[in-house]
Amino acid sequence: xxxxxxxxxxxxxxxxxxxxxxxxxxxxxxxxxxxxxxxxxxxxxxxxxxxxxxxxxxxxxxxxxxxxxxxxxxxxxxxxxxxxxxxxxxxxxxxxxxxxxxxxxxxxxxxxxxxxxxxxxxxxxxxxxxxxxxxxxxxxxxxxxxxxxxxxxxxxxxxxxxxxxxxxxxxxxxxxxxxxxxxxxxxxx
Numbered sequence: 733x734x735x736x737x738x739x740x741x742x743x744x745x746x747x748x749x750x751x752x753x754x755x756x757x758x759x760x761x762x763x764x765x766x767x768x769x770x771x772x773x774x775x776x777x778x779x780x781x782x783x784x785x786x787x788x789x790x791x792x793x794x795x796x797x798x799x800x801x802x803x804x805x806x807x808x809x810x811x812x813x814x815x816x817x818x819x820x821x822x823x824x825x826x827x828x829x830x831x832x833x834x835x836x837x838x839x840x841x842x843x844x845x846x847x848x849x850x851x852x853x854x855x856x857x858x859x860x861x862x863x864x865x866x867x868x869x870x871x872x873x874x875x876x877x878x879x880x881x882x883x884x885x886x887x888x889x890x891x892x893x894x895x896x897x898x899x900x901x902x903x904x905x906x907x908x909x910x911x912x913x914x915x916x917x918x919x920x921x
Contacts, residue, residue: 733863734758734797735854736775740804740812741765749834749851750803752871764812772818775800779853780813783823786860787889793822796861803850826856829885833874852878859886864893869901876901 737750739761753759762770775798800821802812826848834849848856855868855878869875879886879894879901886894893899 733799733858733865734760734775736760736762736773736798736800737850738762738764738770738800738802738804738812738816740802740808748803749849749872750801753851753868764815767815769815769817771816773800773816773821774798775821777824777857778802778821779825779857780823781825781847783825785827786824786857787827789822789824790861799854799857801850801854806847824857826853827860827885827889829888830856830882833878833881835874849874851875856882859891859893860889864891864899866899866901870904872901873903875903 735758737759739748739750741763750759750761754761764770776793776796777799779799779801802809804812830848830852832848832852834852849872851868851872855865855875858865858868866875869878872878883894886892
């Protein structure tokens with residue numbers, strides 16, 4: 733599985749749940765700044781809140797090799813969508829009923845009531861498609877908590893890896909300082 737992430741440059745880097753994964757070879761980051769167009773996307777699916785639920789389309793989808801997502805503040809989503817060149821992947825949404833573990837505080841109150849952090853949504857999508865990838869949460873402080881809070885929902889969807897202690901994510905410990913945050917964002921190596 734590979735991941736294409738449209739990463740809005742106006743996204744707050746210290747709050748970005750995807751930035752720590754920049755160095756992974758299975759992640760393609762498309763940094764967007766200003767009004768430039770970008771794309772095309774090569775992933776088969778694009779996570780979007782208005783897409784068909786994955787559980788409704790997963791039987792009609794043959795092998796999924798890539799998932800795309802847009803990481804931005806909600807108020808900028810429509811504008812970014814209009815700037816993608818080429819054919820768009822199939823819009824899919826994750827099943828309802830998941831609760832974020834990320835402590836969000838939107839000053840403008842533009843976040844949807846039940847929205848998830850980008851990394852959480854990717855994790856759920858991959859798990860629903862039958863590929864449990866706990867490595868997505870290696871650098872996400874709230875990963876294990878997310879799984880624990882949503883254990884019942886995963887089980888309802890037939891994702892039984894949630895019960896196996898060995899398949900739960902292990903957080904990679906790292907220092908919490910400005911240098912580490914810059915490394916996570918790919919500013920320095």
